[in-house]
Amino acid sequence: MIKVAINGFGTIGKRVADAVAAQPDMEVIGVSKTSVSAEAYIAKQRGYPLYIADLGKKPAFEKAGIEVAGDVEAMLKVADIVVDATPGGVGEKNRPLYERLGKKAIFQGGEGHEVAGFSFNAHANYKEAEGHQFARVVSCNSTGLIRIIHAMDQAFGVGRVRAVMVRRAADPSDVKRGPVDAIVLNPATIPSHHGPDVNTVLPQINIVTLAMIVPTTFMHMHVIQMDLKKETTREEVLKVFENHSRIGLVRKATGIKSNAELREYTQDLGRPRTDLWENGVFEESVSVLDGKEFYCFQAIHQEADVVPENVDCIRALMGTVKDPKESIRMTNEALGFVAIG
Ligand SMILES: NC(=O)C1=CN([C@@H]2O[C@H](COP(=O)(O)OP(=O)(O)OC[C@H]3O[C@@H](n4cnc5c(N)ncnc54)[C@H](OP(=O)(O)O)[C@@H]3O)[C@@H](O)[C@H]2O)C=CC1
Ligand SMILES: O=C(OP(=O)(O)O)[C@H](O)COP(=O)(O)O
Structure with missing residues (x-):
């Protein structure tokens, strides 16, 4: 099982977390937020361990009845790969942490191409991901x-x-x-x-x-x-x-x-x-x-089309499935996704 951390449990991150959880070869080991809000309750309801960027805010989460598993660094330590779905520009700031911990990371379209040095789309360039530590799923x-x-x-x-x-x-x-x-x-x-x-x-x-x-x-x-x-x-x-x-x-x-x-x-x-x-x-x-x-x-659909691409990007970077068609099939099948028409 590929252990996946989702750094940033917002519009994109919560969808990627659910898509990852549905895959037969992956598990969500944690998701992260900075503040108490509705999505923190969703993480709890889904059973995803919740980590926070600043441990100083732990009392506010606990007061709201939301257990905090640790800080983002603790989450990364138990992950094989991180999907960074923080707001545009924050991913760039997180990159040195991923480098220091030697973790593979996937950034989103709000970051520039140079943050990862490799931009990804499953149908177009899946095989080129091999050997990269970082990738960026385009917007x-x-x-x-x-x-x-x-x-x-x-x-x-x-x-x-x-x-x-x-x-x-x-x-x-x-x-x-x-x-x-x-x-x-x-x-x-x-x-x-x-x-x-x-x-x-x-x-x-x-x-x-x-x-x-x-x-x-x-x-x-x-x-x-x-x-x-x-x-x-x-x-x-x-x-x-x-x-x-x-x-x-x-x-x-x-x-x-x-x-x-x-x-x-x-x-x-x-x-x-x-x-x-x-x-x-x-x-x-x-x-x-x-x-x-x-x-x-x-x-x-701006909130949705990048979600299966992130799932394929995980396999492409981890090198666990070499054939893009097989990864795309696995992702779609696990989501129950058959294109309309
Ligand atoms: N929304 C869209 O239509 C699309 C967005 N994208 C890209 O995806 C990325 C994420 O966007 P989106 O999901 O919309 O953003 P959101 O603002 O919806 O979610 C961001 C999440 O990141 C968390 N967060 C913020 N700062 C940190 C931090 N330092 N450490 C850990 N978590 C943090 C936020 O938590 P909290 O709320 O607690 O602060 C929130 O859960 C961006 O690069 C964006 O450009 C790509 C395609 C479409
Ligand atoms: O990545 C997106 O759009 P983009 O492809 O126009 O850059 C998402 O729709 C987020 O865009 P936003 O910056 O308007 O929130």
Whole structure:
């Protein structure tokens, strides 16, 4: 069993913890927080030993009826690998600790590529993880882009990509963030950071991305155009998506044309926390013009798509499963995850 520590039990960390706990070859040896809040009670309810960044706060946890197993360093000492899901920028500060203790670590997309020196996506570069101490699972938007670009590149060859990200403003519980009534260019400069981030995993792809933020909390929406090297048809492209274990098709017959309806759908499907782990490509939008010009819309659930990638990244760094297809199969099966469509 791979002993996994989750440093940062928030939006991403709590999901990764549950996904790790579901795997046959992994166990959660501890999760961490800095303060008493609802997620501390969830850790207790799930039975995950809770560690804290600053032992000086132990009395506050105990007063709330939450047992503290120790500090973060104590958690790391009993782990084989740590998934760092602390807020962006904190992972970089944690890196020296992981180095000192000689622990493998996985960082998230809020950290720069250089923090790990290796950025990861299971379908695209699983095997390259071997021998690394550190890896970074790219951000939610980049994960969604890499999945679809890599699949299209394998099938038809991708010449260039142009994409617009319509990004959710905040996660559902993030009550202090906005905007409430605006469409914000974020950034107003072109390209946005997403294209260069895709290049950390797929360096050969010519990609330019633009991004804005809108007042929603559930999912980003991507507008994607790719020039293909080989002529194809809409039907052939749909077959590629149908055969991909982490690309789902939002079928025309569902009538779904928005993030809100897609949320209702994942909820009704019984997905834990309403999570859409896969890309949600809108079937109706899939278009091929003149044989080589591809277009589509895809929905990306920001809280969810990086979760199975973190699980595969654990096996890739630990070197316990060499074949990416086998790891992806194991992860999906343990989660009960079959892509929609
Ligand atoms: N949310 C999203 O949509 C996505 C986020 N990411 C990336 O994932 C990472 C985590 O983001 P997210 O889950 O949203 O963040 P959250 O703020 O939801 O969670 C962060 C967690 O880290 C804990 N924490 C903070 N500081 C420390 C510390 N020094 N030591 C240990 N634990 C600490 C917090 O505990 P406490 O609350 O007690 O302080 C909290 O549990 C970021 O890099 C982000 O960019 C990637 C894809 C999507
Ligand atoms: O990593 C994310 O987005 P990104 O791919 O746009 O960088 C997550 O949605 C978190 O983004 P946030 O910085 O808006 O919370």
